[in-house]
Amino acid sequence: MYDPLHDVSPGCGQPYPDSYWADISGTPPEHDGAVSQDIDVDVAIIGAGYTGLSCALHLARNHGIKAHVIEANQTAWGCSGRNAGFILKSSGRKSYSQMAKQWGEEVMRGIYDEMAAGVETVNGLISEGIDCDQQSAGYIKVAHKPNKLKELVELAKLQQKMFGYDVEILSQNDLRQQYMDDRNAYGAIRYQDGFGLNPLKLAWGYQKLARAAGAKVHCASPVSHWKTSGNKQVLQTPNGTVSAQKVVIATNGYTPKGFHDLTTNRTLPVLSQIIVTEPLSEEQLAACNFLTSNVVMDTRALKYYYRKLPDNRILFGGRGAITGKSADDPYYAQRLLSVLKTSFPALANIKYSYAWSGWICMALDDLPHIYQNDEQSVFYSMGYCGSGVSFSVQAGKRLAEKVAEQQVPNLPLYNKALPKFPFAPLRRVGQWGYFHYGKVKDSWF
């Protein structure tokens, strides 16, 4: 599999991975064809995931700028077509209490408002007619150890007090009787407003809206070289160059090695793995008391997440391999299946029908950053740390405002560059160490 720390290109026109989403979602919508000649444009956006498509959509709708989105493979070939489809009011991994400590309450609230606006923006776009199989609302955060419930309850109280956020506390019994009989769960908190959807259909819906607003989307057009010539950015694709006044880098965890100085050594691509089981029978659902279609995540350092899909399969995810070379080793899918079985022993004989993985994009400070060069000619948004389905759309909207030279909220999300990783060539060694630390922490603490 393509490995962004080692490879200089994600490929050209590669098919979607063998995911559940690619299998069930039907035919991709039309795009504008690969770049086939030299073109001169105002704004080029590299990457047709949620970030790039949202930026193109908002540039066209709100600022009258018709951008060209240049995608190496297919629309949403990266994370946007491979994720678990959890819409959550959050991004990054930094806790609100850490934010308050570092920047004060006002900034913390500002960041919360942006995360909330992300969910509103997604809901607003869906309501324009995107068919993406939304499921019933609710996000359950499960304590994987008895002592973790106390931390969750404290978090719920803080969020209620700070943001008036509606958070329900569920005892182990409440959870097992009303939602699902997860044997690894010791209680939970439940937010009313998260939900699951089909992430690939969501991205395809954004593409239709962006093109209807006047943006162009060119698939099978990897940018292989980039030079600056006068006040133009010149992007080389296999069959033509794209010369642009301004360029947006929307390649997130799929950014190739050494792609641009602005982002080099500032992210760590990490594999997240998903399996989707065969459909559960009525008996199996009853044996697990699997009543809910809410999205579920646990409190481990190395988190597991799951949801029941509309056709009664279970989508189950967690960390994947460390390198692209070992990404497709069935060991990682089997490992997830065995954890799923410890949660639901009644599924001892269940098999998985689909397994795939994708590169999430970690930032050193656990926060996404939307930033630009001094000349205001190259912009980027990345570092969602595995939680970007809703916020990437808000980030795309803010990117569009930056490109159009408008003010954006004065928050670390928007006014600070991604910090550089120290000893960047050793990022994978650090990741390996973190996985081992996480394993010990999750087992013993």
Ligand SMILES: Cc1cc2nc3c(=O)[nH]c(=O)nc-3n(C[C@H](O)[C@H](O)[C@H](O)COP(=O)(O)OP(=O)(O)OC[C@H]3O[C@@H](n4cnc5c(N)ncnc54)[C@H](O)[C@@H]3O)c2cc1C
């Ligand atoms: C397994 C998994 C599960 C996840 N689950 C969730 C979840 O449930 N909820 C949640 O909030 N987040 C989740 N995420 C994270 C979320 O999917 C991402 O944060 C989000 O999709 C990022 O979107 P993006 O548009 O920034 O990047 P991407 O969707 O990754 O798009 C980047 C695009 O750039 C293209 N590209 C790269 N290099 C070039 C080049 N040189 N030329 C042209 N194009 C290029 C790639 O082909 C790719 O299509 C998950 C991620 C993974 C991998």
